[in-house]
Amino acid sequence: MREVFHQSLEEVQSRLVEIAEMVTVAIEKATKAFSTSDVALAEEVIAGDDLIDERSVSLDELAIEILAMQQPVARDLRIVVTALRASASLERMGDLAEHIAQLTRLRYPERVIPADLMPTFARMGELDVDVARQLTELLRTEDLVIAESIRNADDEVDELHASVFDKVLGARTSEDVTAVVDATLASRYHERFADHAVGVAKKMIYLATGDWTSHGDEDPEG
Numbered sequence: 001m002r003e004v005f006h007q008s009l010e011e012v013q014s015r016l017v018e019i020a021e022m023v024t025v026a027i028e029k030a031t032k033a034f035s036t037s038d039v040a041l042a043e044e045v046i047a048g049d050d051l052i053d054e055r056s057v058s059l060d061e062l063a064i065e066i067l068a069m070q071q072p073v074a075r076d077l078r079i080v081v082t083a084l085r086a087s088a089s090l091e092r093m094g095d096l097a098e099h100i101a102q103l104t105r106l107r108y109p110e111r112v113i114p115a116d117l118m119p120t121f122a123r124m125g126e127l128d129v130d131v132a133r134q135l136t137e138l139l140r141t142e143d144l145v146i147a148e149s150i151r152n153a154d155d156e157v158d159e160l161h162a163s164v165f166d167k168v169l170g171a172r173t174s175e176d177v178t179a180v181v182d183a184t185l186a187s188r189y190h191e192r193f194a195d196h197a198v199g200v201a202k203k204m205i206y207l208a209t210g211d212w213t214s215h216g217d218e219d220p221e222g
Contacts, residue, residue: 005070012066012083015059017139019090022052024132026097027193031125034100034186035118039108045101052094056087063087075207082207086139089196089203093132096193103186113183117167124160124190127153131197138204147201154194161191 026045033041063080066072072080103112113121131153138146164187168180205211 005066005072005076008062008066008070009072009076009079012059012063012079013139015055015062016083016086016090017136019052019055019059019087019094020132020136020139022048022055023090023093023097024129024136026052026094027100027125027128027132030097030100030104031129033104034112035122035125037104037108037111039105042101042104042108046098046105049094049098053091056091056094059087060084075210078207078210082203086200086203089200093193093196096189096196099189100186103182103189107182112186114179117164117183120160120164120167121186121190124157124187127157127160128190128193131157131194135197135200138201142204142208144205144208147205150194150197150201154198157191157194161187 026048029041030045032038033045063084066080070076106112111118131150134146134150134153137143138150164183168183
Protein backbone atom coordinates (compact mmCIF):
# COMPACT_ATOMS: atom_id res chain seq x y z
CA MET A 1 0.00 0.00 0.00
CA ARG A 2 2.82 2.42 0.77
CA GLU A 3 4.36 1.74 -2.63
CA VAL A 4 1.06 2.48 -4.34
CA PHE A 5 0.68 5.62 -2.26
CA HIS A 6 4.09 6.95 -3.27
CA GLN A 7 3.40 6.09 -6.88
CA SER A 8 0.24 8.19 -6.62
CA LEU A 9 2.22 11.12 -5.21
CA GLU A 10 4.71 10.83 -8.06
CA GLU A 11 1.80 10.81 -10.49
CA VAL A 12 0.47 14.02 -8.94
CA GLN A 13 3.81 15.75 -9.42
CA SER A 14 4.30 14.48 -12.96
CA ARG A 15 0.81 15.64 -13.97
CA LEU A 16 1.51 19.06 -12.53
CA VAL A 17 4.65 19.33 -14.66
CA GLU A 18 2.69 18.16 -17.71
CA ILE A 19 0.09 20.91 -17.22
CA ALA A 20 2.85 23.50 -16.83
CA GLU A 21 4.38 22.31 -20.09
CA MET A 22 1.03 22.70 -21.83
CA VAL A 23 0.64 26.20 -20.43
CA THR A 24 4.12 27.07 -21.67
CA VAL A 25 3.22 25.98 -25.19
CA ALA A 26 -0.01 27.98 -24.97
CA ILE A 27 1.69 31.23 -23.97
CA GLU A 28 4.44 30.73 -26.56
CA LYS A 29 1.84 30.40 -29.30
CA ALA A 30 -0.41 33.14 -27.91
CA THR A 31 2.30 35.78 -27.68
CA LYS A 32 3.62 34.91 -31.13
CA ALA A 33 0.12 35.09 -32.60
CA PHE A 34 -0.43 38.40 -30.83
CA SER A 35 2.72 39.99 -32.25
CA THR A 36 2.24 38.69 -35.80
CA SER A 37 -1.57 38.64 -36.11
CA ASP A 38 -1.38 34.92 -36.86
CA VAL A 39 -5.01 33.95 -36.49
CA ALA A 40 -4.38 30.26 -37.22
CA LEU A 41 -1.93 30.10 -34.32
CA ALA A 42 -4.40 31.97 -32.12
CA GLU A 43 -7.05 29.39 -32.96
CA GLU A 44 -4.68 26.62 -31.84
CA VAL A 45 -4.35 28.25 -28.43
CA ILE A 46 -8.10 28.70 -28.08
CA ALA A 47 -8.84 25.12 -29.11
CA GLY A 48 -6.15 23.74 -26.81
CA ASP A 49 -7.38 25.40 -23.63
CA ASP A 50 -10.06 22.76 -23.06
CA LEU A 51 -7.35 20.12 -22.75
CA ILE A 52 -5.52 22.16 -20.11
CA ASP A 53 -8.80 22.46 -18.20
CA GLU A 54 -9.42 18.72 -18.46
CA ARG A 55 -5.94 17.85 -17.22
CA SER A 56 -6.35 20.25 -14.32
CA VAL A 57 -9.67 18.68 -13.30
CA SER A 58 -8.16 15.20 -13.59
CA LEU A 59 -5.26 16.19 -11.35
CA ASP A 60 -7.62 17.68 -8.78
CA GLU A 61 -9.65 14.46 -8.74
CA LEU A 62 -6.52 12.40 -8.15
CA ALA A 63 -5.36 14.71 -5.36
CA ILE A 64 -8.76 14.60 -3.64
CA GLU A 65 -8.81 10.80 -3.92
CA ILE A 66 -5.41 10.63 -2.23
CA LEU A 67 -6.61 12.90 0.56
CA ALA A 68 -9.71 10.80 1.11
CA MET A 69 -8.14 7.36 0.85
CA GLN A 70 -4.61 7.82 2.18
CA GLN A 71 -4.90 10.71 4.65
CA PRO A 72 -1.33 11.91 4.00
CA VAL A 73 0.64 13.89 6.58
CA ALA A 74 3.74 16.13 6.70
CA ARG A 75 5.47 16.54 3.32
CA ASP A 76 3.13 14.06 1.63
CA LEU A 77 0.19 16.22 2.61
CA ARG A 78 2.00 19.34 1.39
CA ILE A 79 2.54 17.71 -2.01
CA VAL A 80 -1.18 17.10 -2.41
CA VAL A 81 -2.25 20.52 -1.11
CA THR A 82 0.34 22.26 -3.29
CA ALA A 83 -0.86 20.35 -6.34
CA LEU A 84 -4.49 21.33 -5.73
CA ARG A 85 -3.63 25.00 -5.37
CA ALA A 86 -1.05 25.09 -8.15
CA SER A 87 -3.29 23.36 -10.67
CA ALA A 88 -5.88 26.10 -10.22
CA SER A 89 -3.25 28.77 -10.93
CA LEU A 90 -1.94 26.89 -13.97
CA GLU A 91 -5.46 26.50 -15.31
CA ARG A 92 -5.93 30.25 -14.96
CA MET A 93 -2.62 30.88 -16.73
CA GLY A 94 -3.93 28.79 -19.60
CA ASP A 95 -7.08 30.91 -19.65
CA LEU A 96 -5.00 34.09 -19.83
CA ALA A 97 -3.02 32.72 -22.78
CA GLU A 98 -6.36 31.96 -24.40
CA HIS A 99 -7.57 35.53 -23.74
CA ILE A 100 -4.49 36.92 -25.52
CA ALA A 101 -5.24 34.63 -28.46
CA GLN A 102 -8.89 35.69 -28.48
CA LEU A 103 -7.89 39.35 -28.78
CA THR A 104 -5.72 38.42 -31.74
CA ARG A 105 -8.62 36.64 -33.42
CA LEU A 106 -11.06 39.44 -32.61
CA ARG A 107 -8.96 42.14 -34.32
CA TYR A 108 -7.69 40.04 -37.24
CA PRO A 109 -6.46 41.00 -39.83
CA GLU A 110 -5.42 44.13 -37.94
CA ARG A 111 -3.00 44.05 -35.06
CA VAL A 112 -4.46 44.37 -31.60
CA ILE A 113 -2.29 47.29 -30.55
CA PRO A 114 -0.61 50.23 -32.33
CA ALA A 115 2.97 50.05 -33.56
CA ASP A 116 4.36 52.31 -30.82
CA LEU A 117 3.36 49.79 -28.15
CA MET A 118 4.69 46.72 -29.95
CA PRO A 119 8.17 46.76 -28.35
CA THR A 120 6.60 46.90 -24.88
CA PHE A 121 4.29 43.99 -25.60
CA ALA A 122 7.05 42.04 -27.29
CA ARG A 123 9.08 42.27 -24.09
CA MET A 124 6.09 41.35 -21.92
CA GLY A 125 5.52 38.32 -24.12
CA GLU A 126 9.16 37.27 -23.84
CA LEU A 127 8.99 37.55 -20.07
CA ASP A 128 5.77 35.55 -19.82
CA VAL A 129 7.23 32.77 -21.93
CA ASP A 130 10.40 32.77 -19.83
CA VAL A 131 8.37 32.71 -16.62
CA ALA A 132 6.35 29.73 -17.87
CA ARG A 133 9.49 27.82 -18.79
CA GLN A 134 11.10 28.57 -15.45
CA LEU A 135 7.95 27.55 -13.61
CA THR A 136 7.91 24.20 -15.39
CA GLU A 137 11.52 23.66 -14.35
CA LEU A 138 10.71 24.67 -10.77
CA LEU A 139 7.88 22.14 -10.61
CA ARG A 140 10.15 19.47 -12.05
CA THR A 141 13.22 20.10 -9.87
CA GLU A 142 11.93 21.98 -6.78
CA ASP A 143 14.94 24.27 -7.14
CA LEU A 144 13.85 27.27 -5.07
CA VAL A 145 16.47 29.55 -6.68
CA ILE A 146 14.17 29.53 -9.70
CA ALA A 147 11.35 30.96 -7.57
CA GLU A 148 13.35 34.14 -7.00
CA SER A 149 14.09 34.43 -10.71
CA ILE A 150 10.37 34.18 -11.46
CA ARG A 151 9.65 36.94 -8.95
CA ASN A 152 12.25 39.20 -10.59
CA ALA A 153 10.75 38.63 -14.03
CA ASP A 154 7.30 39.44 -12.63
CA ASP A 155 8.62 42.75 -11.30
CA GLU A 156 9.70 43.70 -14.82
CA VAL A 157 6.32 42.68 -16.23
CA ASP A 158 4.63 44.87 -13.62
CA GLU A 159 6.77 47.84 -14.68
CA LEU A 160 5.91 47.30 -18.34
CA HIS A 161 2.23 46.97 -17.46
CA ALA A 162 2.35 50.31 -15.67
CA SER A 163 4.09 51.91 -18.66
CA VAL A 164 1.30 50.72 -20.97
CA PHE A 165 -1.25 52.50 -18.81
CA ASP A 166 0.81 55.68 -18.87
CA LYS A 167 1.04 55.58 -22.66
CA VAL A 168 -2.56 54.75 -23.49
CA LEU A 169 -4.04 57.15 -20.97
CA GLY A 170 -1.63 59.94 -21.82
CA ALA A 171 -1.59 59.73 -25.60
CA ARG A 172 -4.91 58.35 -26.79
CA THR A 173 -7.99 60.44 -27.51
CA SER A 174 -11.64 59.60 -27.19
CA GLU A 175 -11.56 58.53 -30.85
CA ASP A 176 -9.19 55.68 -29.94
CA VAL A 177 -11.39 53.99 -27.36
CA THR A 178 -11.05 50.55 -28.94
CA ALA A 179 -7.27 50.82 -29.04
CA VAL A 180 -7.17 51.91 -25.40
CA VAL A 181 -9.41 49.05 -24.28
CA ASP A 182 -7.49 46.46 -26.30
CA ALA A 183 -4.11 47.62 -25.05
CA THR A 184 -5.33 47.75 -21.46
CA LEU A 185 -6.82 44.27 -21.61
CA ALA A 186 -3.81 42.77 -23.34
CA SER A 187 -1.44 44.31 -20.83
CA ARG A 188 -3.58 43.06 -17.96
CA TYR A 189 -3.56 39.52 -19.34
CA HIS A 190 0.22 39.51 -19.65
CA GLU A 191 0.63 40.93 -16.15
CA ARG A 192 -1.76 38.46 -14.51
CA PHE A 193 -0.08 35.53 -16.24
CA ALA A 194 3.22 36.38 -14.53
CA ASP A 195 1.44 37.05 -11.23
CA HIS A 196 -0.05 33.56 -11.22
CA ALA A 197 3.38 32.10 -11.92
CA VAL A 198 4.66 33.88 -8.81
CA GLY A 199 1.74 32.38 -6.90
CA VAL A 200 2.73 28.87 -7.96
CA ALA A 201 6.36 29.59 -7.09
CA LYS A 202 5.26 30.57 -3.58
CA LYS A 203 3.37 27.30 -3.30
CA MET A 204 6.56 25.45 -4.13
CA ILE A 205 8.31 27.34 -1.33
CA TYR A 206 5.52 26.13 0.95
CA LEU A 207 6.12 22.57 -0.24
CA ALA A 208 9.79 22.87 0.70
CA THR A 209 9.37 24.74 3.99
CA GLY A 210 5.87 23.92 5.26
CA ASP A 211 5.19 27.62 5.88
CA TRP A 212 2.33 29.42 4.10
CA THR A 213 2.48 32.71 5.94
CA SER A 214 6.03 33.94 5.55
CA HIS A 215 5.80 34.05 1.78
CA GLY A 216 2.53 35.94 1.44
CA ASP A 217 0.87 33.09 -0.48
CA GLU A 218 -2.36 34.70 -1.52
CA ASP A 219 -3.69 33.72 -4.91
CA PRO A 220 -3.71 36.53 -7.47
CA GLU A 221 -7.07 37.87 -8.45
CA GLY A 222 -8.41 37.58 -11.96
